[in-house]
Amino acid sequence: MAGKTASKMNVSDEVMISMQAVNKWYGSFHVLRDINLTVHKGERIVICGPSGSGKSTLIRCLNRLEEHQDGQITVQGITLNND
Structure with missing residues (x-):
């Protein structure tokens, strides 16, 4: 894989996973703080x-x-909701 570019690895513009300003707490412990990720x-x-x-x-x-x-x-x- 070394030296390969994204275009040679068949990466498309289609977004499969998106996380925007994601936060998660366990009680008062802030585990995930403003996570942004696009795959x-x-x-x-x-x-x-x-x-x-x-x-x-x-x-x-x-x-x-x-x-x-x-x-x-x-x-x-599909947006993942808490309901």
């Missing part, structure tokens, strides 16, 4: 960071295993 069709990303930085919580919010309290998450054109 296009065909794009591969890595979510990395130290222990306790919110990586698993971010993925759990995308999978709807957890509800986010603020912001907007859209997956394949």
Whole structure:
């Protein structure tokens, strides 16, 4: 993969995942703070960071295993609401 550009990896302009100003708290602990993320069709990303930085919580919010309290998450054109 080294040296390949996005156009050679078949990345399209179609947005598959969008997170805009997403926030999540556990009690008074602010786990996700104003997260903005856009993933296009065909794009591969890595979510990395130290222990306790919110990586698993971010993925759990995308999978709807957890509800986010603020912001907007859209997956394949469907907005994930807390209702």
